[in-house]
Amino acid sequence: MNLVTEITQDETSITTAVDGGKLIIRINGTLNSLIRDEFRKLYHDTPLHREYELILENTDFIDSSGLGMLIALYGRTKAVDNNIGLKITGCSAALKQILTMSKFENFFEIL
Secondary structure (H helix, E strand, C coil), X not given: CEEEEEEEECCEEEEEEEECCEXXXXXXXXXXXXXXXXXHHHHHXXXXXXXXXXXXXXXXXXXXXXXXXXXXXXXXXXXXXXXXXXXXXXXXXXXXXXXXXXXXXXXXXXX
């Protein structure tokens, strides 16, 4: 696994790594509008991958802007190739409830 980048904004850090054809995005802190531009750069500034995994085990909150960022990632990948895998892993029960209420299981595999 190769470390691609690490970005820290306010109290949130995002680390990405590439493992074969998978881009792994680990978010620590809050997924909100304060990190929107940095989050977007992480997947726009890298080649398209066969699979994306977002690890949210240390993510304490996602607001509506954060949900929008996840939908933007979905839109970018599926516009190019509908077979690209998208996973969200390590969610707390509260985050999983937010994602389920927002019907994100229609876009991502939530584990």
